[in-house]
Amino acid sequence: MALFPIISNFQFDFVLQLVPVDSDNTMDEVCSAAAHHSVGRRVAPQPDKVVRVRRQGATEFFPRQARLHETGILPMETLEFIFCEG
Amino acid sequence: MALLDRSEWYDIARSTNWTPTYVSEEELFPDTMCGAKGVPMDKWEVYDEPYKTSYSEYVRIQREKDSGAYSVKAALERNQLFKDADPGWLSILKSHYGAIALGEYAAMSAEARMVRFGRAPGMRNMATFGMLDENRHAQLQLFFPHEHCPKDRQFDWAHKAYHSKEWGAIAARHAFDDMFMGRSATDIAVMLTFAFETGFTNMQFLGLAADAAETGDFTFSSLISSIQTDESRHAQIGGPALQVLIANGRKEEAQKLVDVAIARAWRIFGVLTGPAMDYYTPLEHRKQSFKEFMQEWIVGQFERSLIDLGLDLPWYWDQMISEFDYQHHAYHLGVWFWRPTVWWNPSAGMTPDCRDWLEEKYPGWNDSFGKCWDVIIDNLLAGRPELTLPETLPIVCNMSQLPICAVPGNGWNVKDYPLVYKGRTYHFNSEIDRWVFQQDPIRYRDHMTLVDRFLAGHIQPPDLSGALQYMNLAPGEMGQDAHNYAWVDAYRNPLKKAV
Numbered sequence: 001m002a003l004f005p006i007i008s009n010f011q012f013d014f015v016l017q018l019v020p021v022d023s024d025n026t027m028d029e030v031c032s033a034a035a036h037h038s039v040g041r042r043v044a045p046q047p048d049k050v051v052r053v054r055r056q057g058a059t060e061f062f063p064r065q066a067r068l069h070e071t072g073i074l075p076m077e078t079l080e081f082i083f084c085e086g
Numbered sequence: 087m088a089l090l091d092r093s094e095w096y097d098i099a100r101s102t103n104w105t106p107t108y109v110s111e112e113e114l115f116p117d118t119m120c121g122a123k124g125v126p127m128d129k130w131e132v133y134d135e136p137y138k139t140s141y142s143e144y145v146r147i148q149r150e151k152d153s154g155a156y157s158v159k160a161a162l163e164r165n166q167l168f169k170d171a172d173p174g175w176l177s178i179l180k181s182h183y184g185a186i187a188l189g190e191y192a193a194m195s196a197e198a199r200m201v202r203f204g205r206a207p208g209m210r211n212m213a214t215f216g217m218l219d220e221n222r223h224a225q226l227q228l229f230f231p232h233e234h235c236p237k238d239r240q241f242d243w244a245h246k247a248y249h250s251k252e253w254g255a256i257a258a259r260h261a262f263d264d265m266f267m268g269r270s271a272t273d274i275a276v277m278l279t280f281a282f283e284t285g286f287t288n289m290q291f292l293g294l295a296a297d298a299a300e301t302g303d304f305t306f307s308s309l310i311s312s313i314q315t316d317e318s319r320h321a322q323i324g325g326p327a328l329q330v331l332i333a334n335g336r337k338e339e340a341q342k343l344v345d346v347a348i349a350r351a352w353r354i355f356g357v358l359t360g361p362a363m364d365y366y367t368p369l370e371h372r373k374q375s376f377k378e379f380m381q382e383w384i385v386g387q388f389e390r391s392l393i394d395l396g397l398d399l400p401w402y403w404d405q406m407i408s409e410f411d412y413q414h415h416a417y418h419l420g421v422w423f424w425r426p427t428v429w430w431n432p433s434a435g436m437t438p439d440c441r442d443w444l445e446e447k448y449p450g451w452n453d454s455f456g457k458c459w460d461v462i463i464d465n466l467l468a469g470r471p472e473l474t475l476p477e478t479l480p481i482v483c484n485m486s487q488l489p490i491c492a493v494p495g496n497g498w499n500v501k502d503y504p505l506v507y508k509g510r511t512y513h514f515n516s517e518i519d520r521w522v523f524q525q526d527p528i529r530y531r532d533h534m535t536l537v538d539r540f541l542a543g544h545i546q547p548p549d550l551s552g553a554l555q556y557m558n559l560a561p562g563e564m565g566q567d568a569h570n571y572a573w574v575d576a577y578r579n580p581l582k583k584a585v
Contacts, residue, residue, distance in 0.1 A: 005541060007481050007513070009502065014416050014458055014494035016481035016502060016513070018537055037478050041465075042423070042458035042494065056502055076511060076541070078481075078502035 004068055006030065007078040009056060010038035016078065023069040027053050027062045034081045049083040056080050092140050100138070100211045103131060119203040121270025125334045132333075133206030133326045137319050144215050148222065151312045158308040159230060167303055168234060173568040174366040174433035175301050176238075179231065181430045182294070183244035185258050185358055187227035194220035196266035196274045200323065203271040206330070209323055213271075216279070216320030223313050230309055239562050243429035252557040253536050254428060257357070257487035260533065261350045268529070272327060273343055280324025281347030284391060286355055288317045289383040293373075297363075300371045325395060332396050344392070345400040346525060349518050352406055353486040355380075360414020361421060364444065365435030366568070375447040377410040402518045409516075411448060415455045416491035423462075424476050424489075425565040426554060433568035436463070437576050450497065457495030466574045476550060482535045484512040485519035507531060 001024045008019045021033050031051040039045050052061040056078045062071050073079065106114045111127065122130065139147075168176070197220055200213035227244065234241040247255045265277040291314035298307035331340040363376040374382070385407060392399060400406070422432040436459055444451040465473040480489035481502070490513060492500045503514040507527055514520040523530050536553075539545060545556045554564065 007502065009500055012457065012494055012496075012498050014419055014455070014500060015489050015491040016500065018479045018481055018540070020478075037476075040461065041473050042419075042461050044457065044461055074511075076513075078504065078513070 005075055006034075006073065007076055008034035008037065008081060009078055010034055010043060010081045011083055012043045013038040014042065021068060023067075025068050026065050027068070027071070028064045030068060030079075031081055034079075038081075046083050048086065050086045051081050052084045053079050053081050092138075092143070096138060096140065101131065101207050103127070103207050115203060115205065117270070119199065119270055120205050121272035122205045123272065123331065123336045123339050125205070125330060125336060127205065129334050130205040130209075130330055131207065133208045133330055135208045135212045135322060135326055137212070137322050139215065139319075144218070148218070148316075151315065152222065152226075155226060155309050155312040159305050162305050163233065167305070168237060171301065171303065172368045172433075173431060174368055174435065175303065177430040177433055177568050178297075178362045178366050179303075179306060180240050180243065181254075181358060181362065181428070183227055183231045183241065184247035184429050185254065185354075187224055187231075187244045188248035189258060189262050190220050190224035190227060192262045192266045193278060194224065196269070196278050197320070199269075200271045200274055204275070205272065206327070209271070209275060209327060212320060212323045216316075216323060219316035219320050223316065226309055226313065230305065239560075240429050240431070240565075243563065246558070247429060250558040251536075251539075252427070252429065252559065253482065253487065254357070256536060257482075258354065260487045261354050264529070265347055265350055272331070275324045275327035276331075276340060276343040277347035278324075279321050280328060281344050282351045283317055283321035284324065285348060285384065285388045286351045288314065288321050289387065290355065290359055291317060293363075293379060293383075296373065297367060297371065300373065301368070325391075328395050328397070337396070341397055342525060344397060345402075346522050348400055348406075349402065349522050350486075352409075353488060353515075353519075356409070356414045357417040357421070357488055361418035361432070361435075364414065364447075365418050365440075366433040369435075369437075369440055369443060372443070376414055377447065380410045381407075402521070405516070405518060412454070412493045412497075413491075415444075415448070415451070416493070417488065419455060419458060419494075420480060420489045420491055422567075423474065424480065425567065426475070426550075427557060427559065428565040429559065429563055431565050431568040434459075434573055437573045440573075454493050454495040454497040463574060463577050466571055467577060471571075478550075479537055479540060479553065481513055482537055483515040483519050484533070484535055485514055485522050485530065487535060488515065490515045 001022060004021050004023045006019050006021060008017045010017070017037050019034050019037060021030050025033070031053050034053070035051055052064070054061045055073075061082070061084070115122070194217055197213045197217035201210055201217055204210040204213055231241040231244040248259060265282060266274060269277060291310050295307045295310040295314060298304070298310060328340050331337070360376045363372070363379060389399060418432075421428055422434055425432050441452060441456060462474050465471065480491070482488060483490050490500075490502060494500070503517055503520045505512045505514065505520050505523065508531070510531070512523060514523065534542065540548065540553065545552045
């Protein structure tokens with residue numbers, strides 16, 4: 001369990017942001033932390049969708065229940081947060 | 087006693103050069119400071135500055151200029167401009183003074199380097215006047231805002247900004263240290279006087295003086311005009327230096343300096359002048375959009391200067407022009423959203439009429455940037471202002487030191503341009519910023535962005551309040567919405583717009 005900073009590139013937002021999460025967080029929890037700084041602030045909520053996360057430029061999303069320390073994501077890596085069908 | 091006409095003695099006096107006998111030429115003009123790029127002394131002696139003046143002529147003209155600017159200020163000191171001006175205009179003044187006044191000192195040091203280490207006698211002569219110019223500009227732009235300090239302490243940032251670790255000040259220092267302070271005399275001639283001044287500030291000051299007159303701020307208009315006339319003279323130091331470099335087979339080196347300087351200058355203009363023209367200036371006083379301004383002056387005029395000198399357009403020219411459509415909108419949104427972190431009060435510039443103007447000037451604006459502003463406006467209408475304020479830091483570019491940002495909404499194209507260099511990952515706003523770093527990594531590699539400092543524990547407590555403390559922004563100095571959200575009323579009662 002350790003503080004783990006990531007870079008959020010949130011779909012439809014205009015800026016990359018620093019988001020502190022925990023290495024034990026699931027990817028759903030990481031998505032929720034990133035959404036806190038974008039959705040409802042500059043990005044309109046999409047309640048019928050879920051937010052999934054992937055590496056910048058990747059097409060595949062990380063499994064929703066995978067824990068951050070299991071994914072190989074590095075601290076301060078830029079991740080894309082994308083609205084997906086639930 | 088009869089005086090010789092200037093033309094009878096000027097060429098002899100200005101060409102003063104000598105052959106050192108007690109020290110070697112390399113000791114007298116070390117290349118680290120001169121940057122002659124292997125071009126020998128005699129080749130530099132053909133340097134021919136287009137604007138010639140003598141010291142006595144210079145002093146007489148500068149005296150007239152100074153008395154003009156100061157007497158307009160004195161005559162208008164009791165007018166009501168401060169009370170009556172749109173808060174957006176006051177924000178332009180505050181951001182300008184804070185970002186520029188002490189930057190003039192940096193320019194003065196840079197000119198001084200050319201005075202001492204310029205290889206061409208004419209360059210040293212011109213730079214002596216340029217150095218005096220920059221000192222005058224610094225003093226003017228510290229003195230003029232000073233009268234407003236008792237009424238509004240944000241004006242104190244004219245002097246304070248560069249002594250702080252506020253993010254905009256870090257960005258300005260990083261760019262100006264790179265182009266003005268940490269360069270050789272030749273590099274300064276190319277980067278400061280040619281690329282930065284001929285390319286950007288000379289034009290920008292013309293526009294700013296006109297905008298000030300249009301707004302009724304004749305004090306600022308006369309101040310800026312007074313400065314601009316100096317700029318248009320000493321900005322001519324760079325052109326003949328480039329001619330010498332190109333004529334002696336150093337085009338590649340010269341081109342790189344120009345390309346780096348334009349890239350750096352464009353970012354500063356994007357964050358400072360872009361929001362001022364398209365958002366802070368009241369709608370009724372806007373003459374042209376920032377994009378139109380950039381296309382007319384930078385593309386139309388500066389492009390010709392580059393070609394005429396025998397240089398190529400920077401490799402990223404088309405990319406930079408495409409950024410005219412969006413980069414400054416993104417910077418504006420960032421500055422407004424992170425408004426407690428700046429020393430002025432950002433004007434949202436977001437009434438329905440303003441949005442119509444933005445859509446007309448930038449087709450598709452409502453579908454991109456407008457989407458973010460829609461959410462912000464909804465929050466303000468619903469009484470949730472806390473959601474229009476940040477709870478974290480934006481990631482800033484390891485080159486520009488400005489937030490990495492681009493187009494939101496349906497045109498979403500935000501992207502990190504990372505680079506791993508000697509085990510450290512750097513983040514950049516674009517390929518252009520990354521390319522600048524790659525040209526001289528040793529120069530840039532050890533600098534820490536505000537985010538790097540945050541992660542290294544320099545900012546305590548590690549939250550936004552700690553960041554504000556770190557930036558030395560006291561209550562009364564932190565920015566807030568320039569109009570205290572009065573513009574939101576137009577959305578609260580849509581009929582109001584029609585009335």
